[in-house]
Amino acid sequence: MKPRFKQISPLICEFEWDSAASDELLQYQLTFKKNLQQDFDSEITELRLGFKTLAVILSNPLNSSVFEDWLNSINPEEISSSLPEKIWEIPVCYSLATGRDLSSLAKLKNINQEEVISLHTQPLYRIHFYGFLPGFMYLNGLKAELHTARKSIPDREVPVGSVAIGGSQTGIYPSSSPGGWHLIGQTPISLFDPKLPIPVFAAAGERIEFTPITIREFDQLARHPRKPEFR
Amino acid sequence: MIRDIGYLKILKTGPGTSVQDTGRIGYAQYGVPISGALDSKSFAWVNHLLKNKDSDAVLEICQPGLKLQFGAPTLICLAGAKAAIKLNGGIIASDGIYEIRESDQLEIGAFHLGSVLYLGIKNGFQSDKIMNSRSWYSGITSSQFAKKEDQIPYFTNQDYPSYTASKVKWDFNWAQKNVIEVFAGPEWKLLNKKSQELIESMQFTISELKNRMAVQLSELLPNTLPEMATAPVFPGTVQLTSGGKLIILMKDAQVTGGYPRILQFSEEGLSVLAQVPTRQIIKFQIKKSH
Numbered sequence A: 001m002k003p004r005f006k007q008i009s010p011l012i013c014e015f016e017w018d019s020a021a022s023d024e025l026l027q028y029q030l031t032f033k034k035n036l037q038q039d040f041d042s043e044i045t046e047l048r049l050g051f052k053t054l055a056v057i058l059s060n061p062l063n064s065s066v067f068e069d070w071l072n073s074i075n076p077e078e079i080s081s082s083l084p085e086k087i088w089e090i091p092v093c094y095s096l097a098t099g100r101d102l103s104s105l106a107k108l109k110n111i112n113q114e115e116v117i118s119l120h121t122q123p124l125y126r127i128h129f130y131g132f133l134p135g136f137m138y139l140n141g142l143k144a145e146l147h148t149a150r151k152s153i154p155d156r157e158v159p160v161g162s163v164a165i166g167g168s169q170t171g172i173y174p175s176s177s178p179g180g181w182h183l184i185g186q187t188p189i190s191l192f193d194p195k196l197p198i199p200v201f202a203a204a205g206e207r208i209e210f211t212p213i214t215i216r217e218f219d220q221l222a223r224h225p226r227k228p229e230f231r
Numbered sequence B: 001m002i003r004d005i006g007y008l009k010i011l012k013t014g015p016g017t018s019v020q021d022t023g024r025i026g027y028a029q030y031g032v033p034i035s036g037a038l039d040s041k042s043f044a045w046v047n048h049l050l051k052n053k054d055s056d057a058v059l060e061i062c063q064p065g066l067k068l069q070f071g072a073p074t075l076i077c078l079a080g081a082k083a084a085i086k087l088n089g090g091i092i093a094s095d096g097i098y099e100i101r102e103s104d105q106l107e108i109g110a111f112h113l114g115s116v117l118y119l120g121i122k123n124g125f126q127s128d129k130i131m132n133s134r135s136w137y138s139g140i141t142s143s144q145f146a147k148k149e150d151q152i153p154y155f156t157n158q159d160y161p162s163y164t165a166s167k168v169k170w171d172f173n174w175a176q177k178n179v180i181e182v183f184a185g186p187e188w189k190l191l192n193k194k195s196q197e198l199i200e201s202m203q204f205t206i207s208e209l210k211n212r213m214a215v216q217l218s219e220l221l222p223n224t225l226p227e228m229a230t231a232p233v234f235p236g237t238v239q240l241t242s243g244g245k246l247i248i249l250m251k252d253a254q255v256t257g258g259y260p261r262i263l264q265f266s267e268e269g270l271s272v273l274a275q276v277p278t279r280q281i282i283k284f285q286i287k288k289s290h
Helices: A023-039 A064-073 A102-109 A113-120 A214-223 B040-049 B193-201 B267-275
Strands: A004-009 A013-015 A046-048 A053-058 A087-092 A125-130 A139-142 A155-158 A164-167 A169-171 A176-181 A180-187 A208-214 B005-010 B017-020 B058-062 B066-070 B075-089 B091-094 B096-100 B107-122 B151-156 B180-185 B204-210 B214-220 B238-242 B243-250 B261-266 B281-287
Touching: A004 A064, A023 A046, A023 A053, A023 A087, A023 A125, A046 A125, A046 B091, A087 A214, A102 A113, A102 A180, A113 A180, A113 A208, A139 A169, A155 B193, A164 A176, B040 B058, B040 B075, B040 B107, B040 B267, B075 B151, B107 B267, B193 B281, B261 B267
Parallel strands: A087 A208, B180 B281
Antiparallel strands: A004 A013, A013 A053, A046 A053, A125 A139, A125 A208, A155 A176, A164 A169, A164 A180, B005 B066, B005 B151, B017 B058, B058 B107, B066 B107, B075 B091, B075 B096, B075 B107, B180 B261, B204 B214, B204 B281, B214 B243, B238 B243, B238 B261
16 A cells, blocks of 8 residues: 655655555545645645545655655554545436436436436445546546446536536536536535635545435525535 | 725736736645746746735736726836836836826737736735635636726825836846756656657647646647546646647646646746747756656
C-alpha cells in the first residue's frame, strides 16, 4: 500500500498508488492524507485526492528527500481509521423529461428503462473526491452492466442536477455545463452552495444512495428545496 | 483614513474583462478552480507599485474595446500588455501609475505587445469576496465577465490623490520569449522516446482556443497513452488528449482530469504563456524539478 513519490515542480508533488480505485485504497489514502497534514502542517498549502493519487501543493520548495524519508519511516501495515458510515439519500426523478438519454441508454444496453433505474439505484456509491465542477462528486460503484462509453460529441448544455453515466462512472452535475455523459435522471437537491463555509454537504469516504422519486415529487422539491438527508 | 465607496462604471467592453486576485487557495478539495490573475507577475507588479496588499483585486483585460469611467478620485496602475490607452482622450503609456479624478474616462484600444492588461486600483476593487477571493468565476461570484453598465466598487480618498515617487520602468520584454521552461509532468515517463524528443524539439502554435480555462496548441502529436484514473491537475498542467492535442490548463481550469499530464509550467512560465498572443509560436525547454 506504499505509494510512489513524484516531484512535479518545485511546489507540486504527488503520491501515486499502483492498485485500482477501491474502498481499501481510499481508506488508506484518507489516513495517509491525515498523517501528512499533521506532519507537514506548515509546509503544505493544499492536499488533493485522485482515484490513485494524492497531490501536495507546497507553500515553499522542499527537498524531495524530506518526503521520501517520511515515506520510508511510516509503517505500511498501520491500521487506518475506517471509512465513515454516513449514507446520503439523493432523490432522483428517472424519466425522459428529467433524463433525456434514459431510453437511448436502455436501448444501447439492450435492457428496459426500469432495469436501468433498478441497476442504478441498487448500489451504495462511495465518494472518492470532488473535481470537474465545483461540488461534483467522483463516485465509485457503478454496476458493470451500466458502463457506457461517453458521447462522441458532448452536449452543449447539461441541466443542473442531472444524474448521468459516463464510462465506468456515474455522477450528478452540480451546475449546468457542457458534458459528454448520458443523462438518465435529475435531482432537485442543491449540491453546491458557495455562500457556505463548506460548500458541499458530503465528505470524501461517505456514501450516497439514489432514491427514485416521481416527477410530482421532483417538482415539489424543486419548489420547496430541502437539505439532503442521511442515515 | 476615511474610506468612501466609489464605482468604476463599464461604458463599453469586449469579452474577457474580469476582476481577479490571487484566487481561491484550499477550495480545490470541493472541486472549485483556483482562478486568479492569468499573469501573476504583472498582477503582483500593479499592487506593488500602488503599495497595495499582495492579494488586492485588480481588473484583468483580455480584449481591446474597453471604456471605463471612474466615479471618484483614486490612483490606478497599469501593467502587462502594451496597448493603445487614452485617459480623457489623451494618449498615455500602458504602464505605471495615474492619478484619477471624478468622471475620468479610460479607454483601452489595440494590443501591441502581449495579451493581458492589468488595471490595479488603490486598495483594490471591492467586489464580493467569496471563498476568500474576489476572482470572478461563474456559479461562485455573481459575474463572470464585465458587461456594459456594470459598476465595480473601490475605496476612494476624500483628497485628490497624488503620486510623487519617481517613475519605475516596466520591462515589456520579459514576456516576449518564445522558449518557455517547463517541468516533466507525472506521466512524461510513459511517453516513448520518440514522442519525448518530438515535444522537446517541436514548435507549437497558440491556437484560437485560448481562454481563462485553457490554451490549446494547434499541432497534433501521435498519442499512444491511454486515459488514466482521474487525478488532480493544476494551472500550468499540459494534458495530452486521446486525439493527440496538447492542452495547457489555465487558472479557471477544472481541478481534476483523466488525460495524461505530460508537462507542468511554473508560475513564471504560466505568466509568460498568458501574454503570448494567439497564432504565435512557443517551444518547451524541459527542466528537471530535482
